[in-house]
Amino acid sequence: GxxxxxxxxxxxxxxxxxxxxxxxxxxxxxxxxxxxxxxxxxxxxxxxxxxxxxxSEPPRGAPPVTVADAGGRVVGVDRQTLPPHRP
Structure with missing residues (x-):
């Protein structure tokens, strides 16, 4: 897994x-x-x-990496793994 x-x-x-x-x-x-x-x-x-x-960009289709606290609860998203914003 x-x-x-x-x-x-x-x-x-x-x-x-x-x-x-x-x-x-x-x-x-x-x-x-x-x-x-x-x-x-x-x-x-x-x-x-x-x-x-x-x-520097993650592969297409890759989910953003989440940031978790010590208990494993998701507390945010690693902004560096998000695709760049394109207007």
């Missing part, structure tokens, strides 16, 4: 368990991007690959 385990669920079981459909779509996209970066690294070198794949 990705994120915090549901209430009452063992953390190890959650982390090592199967992905939910929503999590699977995120993981699938990450694997695709990693494969593209590996291919670029072999073909074009490290410098081109870093400039192409180490962007």
């Amino acid at each position: 990705i994120g915090r385990p549901p209430s009452g669920m063992d953390a190890i079981e959650f982390v090592l368990g199967s992905f939910t459909p929503d999590d699977l779509s995120l993981v699938s996209g990450a694997v695709d991007r990693a494969a593209d970066a590996a291919t670029d690294w072999v073909r074009e070198g490290v410098r081109v690959t870093m400039n192409r794949h180490n962007g």
Whole structure:
């Protein structure tokens, strides 16, 4: 699993368990991007690959990162992970 385990669920079981459909779509996209970066690294070198794949914006479709307090309650959103505002 990705994120915090549901209430009452063992953390190890959650982390090592199967992905939910929503999590699977995120993981699938990450694997695709990693494969593209590996291919670029072999073909074009490290410098081109870093400039192409180490962007400052999160991948399209990625949910914003939430900020939680010590008890796990969401208290806000990390503004750096939000897409830029475009009027």
